[in-house]
Amino acid sequence: MLYEPKKDIVYVAGAFDLIHYGHVRFLEKAKKLGDILYVGLVTDDAVKKQKGNSRPILTYKERKQWLYEMGYSNVVKQETFNPSENLIKFRPDGFIKGEDQTHISEKTADDLGIEIIYLKRTKGISTSDIIKRIK
Numbered sequence: 001m002l003y004e005p006k007k008d009i010v011y012v013a014g015a016f017d018l019i020h021y022g023h024v025r026f027l028e029k030a031k032k033l034g035d036i037l038y039v040g041l042v043t044d045d046a047v048k049k050q051k052g053n054s055r056p057i058l059t060y061k062e063r064k065q066w067l068y069e070m071g072y073s074n075v076v077k078q079e080t081f082n083p084s085e086n087l088i089k090f091r092p093d094g095f096i097k098g099e100d101q102t103h104i105s106e107k108t109a110d111d112l113g114i115e116i117i118y119l120k121r122t123k124g125i126s127t128s129d130i131i132k133r134i135k
Helices: 021-031 044-051 060-069 084-090 106-112 127-134
Strands: 009-014 036-042 075-078 094-098 115-119
Touching: 009 021, 009 084, 021 036, 021 115, 036 044, 036 060, 036 084, 060 075, 075 084, 084 106, 106 115
Parallel strands: 009 036, 009 094, 036 075, 094 115
Antiparallel strands: none
């Protein structure tokens, strides 16, 4: 019988509404923190509810395709901005969040013994900022 070492599974979630270099940098950092990265992609309805009727800019299908093209093959649907349901389902070793997302799913992660890892966000870039510049 072959021995297969345990792989560290990490989970990150977001809308990735209009993919920009801040997202790319965040995902690349997240990918380095484990052997397997699950990307919880927030649905169109949840983005619209959270950010307004003009969002998302790209549809769920388009955003998912972008992520696949970037090499992220473990993209999973996330019905809300709160990833608790997927944390329970996938039981990752680490849950990666932006440093400003301290309120989201911490209790669920703590209850499941999932390590919470905060990453710094790229300053000066956001989907909202890009939309403002376009207008």
